[in-house]
Amino acid sequence: MSALLEVRNLETFYGPIMAIRGVSLEVHKGQVVTVLGANGAGKTTLLKTISGIMDPEKGQILFEGEEIQGREPHQVVRRGIVQVPEGREVFPLLTVEENLALGAYTRSDKAEIARDRDMVFSYFPILAERRLQEAGTLSGGQQQMLAIGRGLMLRPKIMLLDEPSLGLSPLLTQEIFTILRRLNEDEGVTMMLVEQNAAVALDLADQGYVMELGRIVMSDTAEKLAASEDIRSFYLGHANEGARGERRWKKRKTWR
């Protein structure tokens, strides 16, 4: 089976600085794929390059078998690729409903749109309660829900989620990820999830990639990644305290 989204040898620059140094990965239909990595690893740049906000210097992005690299974002969106940006970025002065309506901007089937809005409200009941409230007055968690809801309104073939857990309490993070899982299982939404919170991301994902300094250093099933020694100590906080019970130095990463 060919992948829904396939990235090949992607290289993206910020001016002279190479942020992505040859990344290749695949997302299959119905899968949740997570990309883990520390600050500056190039995760967000990767998503931005896929959604057309940035142009790659080299490499290909294949979506449903067609090359889409370097296309304008609005063309990419019309193909069914939606990015839920880091830090929510809802329209603060528009109401919840208006925000959702903007998510369906490219569609014209009114009845279907209304049905999808009800579907969003069924997953996020709190948004239904606040449908007329300005988005800027929502709490962080609610804004994140709105951003995800807005993305869903496009009926995307794939959702690119950029750190949905950013700035949320552990409880809210749990809640959002539970909903993401339901969306994936019940609605079959394919997701590519960029996260720093490796524990929740690996729990949700089928497949995972680890990025470091613009390169992929590890790729495996989420289950195997979660069990790997390096992931456990560098991302999941299972520290081996060493003989003294307090350890300042870090073991070298080997990524295996």
Added chain:
Amino acid sequence: MSTLPQTVIKGVRVNAQPGQRPVHIDGHTTIPALLRARCQENGSATAHRAKDLGIWQAYSWADYLDRVRDIALGMRALGLQRGQVISILSEDRLEWIHCDMAAQCLGAISSGVYTTDSPSQLAYLVNDSDTQILFVENDEQLDKFLAVEGQMPGLKQVVIFDKEGLHDFRHEKCLFLSDLVDRGRGGSVAEFDASIDAVQPGDTAVLIYTSGTTGNPKGVMLTHENIMAGMEVSLYNLPFTKGAEQLCFLPLCHILERIVSLYTPLIVSSTVNFAESPETVFDNLREISPHGFVAVPRVWEKIYSRVLLMAQESTLIGRWAFAQALKAGRARAECLLDDRPVPAGVALRYRIWDFLVLANLRRMLGMDRIIHGLTGAAPISPDLLRWYFAIGVPVYEGWGMSETSGIGTINLPGANKVGSIGQTCAGIETRIAPDGEIQVKGLNVFSGYLNKPDKTAEAFTEDGWMRTGDVGRIDNQGFVTITGRMKDIIITAGGKNITPAEIESRLKFSHYISDAVIIGDRRKYLTCLIMIDQENVEKYAQDNKVPFSDFRSLCRAEPVLDLIRREVEAVNKEFARVEQIKDFRLIDVLLTAEDEELTATMKLKRATVEQRHKALIDAMY
């Protein structure tokens, strides 16, 4: 003292005929005596430079002696006796050299431990050498001691260099170096001098553990005389003179860096600069711009790869100019390497391109002052040597072992044959035994392996020559060429004897292959396990649009396998039918120095590789 005819080289007095007893340098026959004399002569001149919070700090020869004296007297206060052993587990740094020299000033023996060694390896080394005092660099290395503390009953004390993160740490066996210095400070200078004078040339000075491709590492015992003999030889051969700058970056546990950074300065009074860390070597190189540079092939390869990458990423004009400059450089290098006079046209063209491009390149690399470079410890690709000659950095290959105090044969300006390991150094003798083995004799040859009389006996012939374990030949001009290792000779199921090293080094000369191990002992045909060069193969994959994610997937990509297959086939063409590599597999884990498959110099260990990757090997038969 000596009635032998004397000569003066680079301002240093030695025997006119090298390799004769008593071996001395400026009249000193032991390392501590020479150290003391040099420190007193050079006084406030700079002996060492090290970075502190990113700024180079200079330390004088007088500081050197003061420090060594304080530490030595501190060790004495801890009860260290003549002939006892101390071990140092640290990256290269000033304290490493101080402690090493301090032990030798007491007539004690110093042994280096690689920071990449595991706790259990540390325990083995400490127990085998009966180490009394262990010096550890920092909390990371200290944790290794703590992990195996119970397995080292003989160890009396642990001294920690770096206090960072350990201010609350208390342990009955541990103290900090600053405390040791305090104990030694104010001690008797006369006592220190007396202990130096008591050291005899025949005393063991250092222990060097060889990586040991099979079995446990063996401790090579080198006496002061062995090392002085090695130093006498290096006076003739190393590109350093008084006041020269050099960079210390290879592990000091290795004989090569010992010769270069510990002993060379004692001969010619040069200045040693410590690289901040293994990762910053190239930056430090540029800052220091040393007068000589001694490195292992891997480092030369890395620099070459960096230059190629830089050239590829430059402008069209830049690339064109670089290609022209290289062409001019190669034309001149060919003449130089063949000992032909350089035609005026070639010389002029080189002068122009040197001025326009190559001189800048050398300055960017930090090689603008290099008189010449040296490479050793592993075979190097002849093409790479030619490339360095072309850019105006003559690099010569030499050969030595821990057992020969790091020196044996060397190529020199005017006596250079690319592909050979050079002519036998003056004062040393070599011969080829009937079975092809290279054998060595000289005062630099070690006295034996610690606690291993059987291994020591095996290492020498009945007439007192040392068996190097290398197979090779000597041509009529005296140039020695190594073709393989005795122990590694493969006897195929068909009964053919094959020296795998020859094939392996041909493979390694490919930029895409970092190391290879030929398999085939008692098998029907030869196969090969290959470790790819991550950087170059990734670049190849990127340039040729081969998708890969992590290292494993890179190793499995069909185009990468094809690439390596082509490299293997190219090598196959150079060998006879029985020596053909029929199949190969890539080692798909990225090995690091901590892995047991690799030696500290990042060479694959045959036995470990064969054992760890048995499944891969079996899949080929």
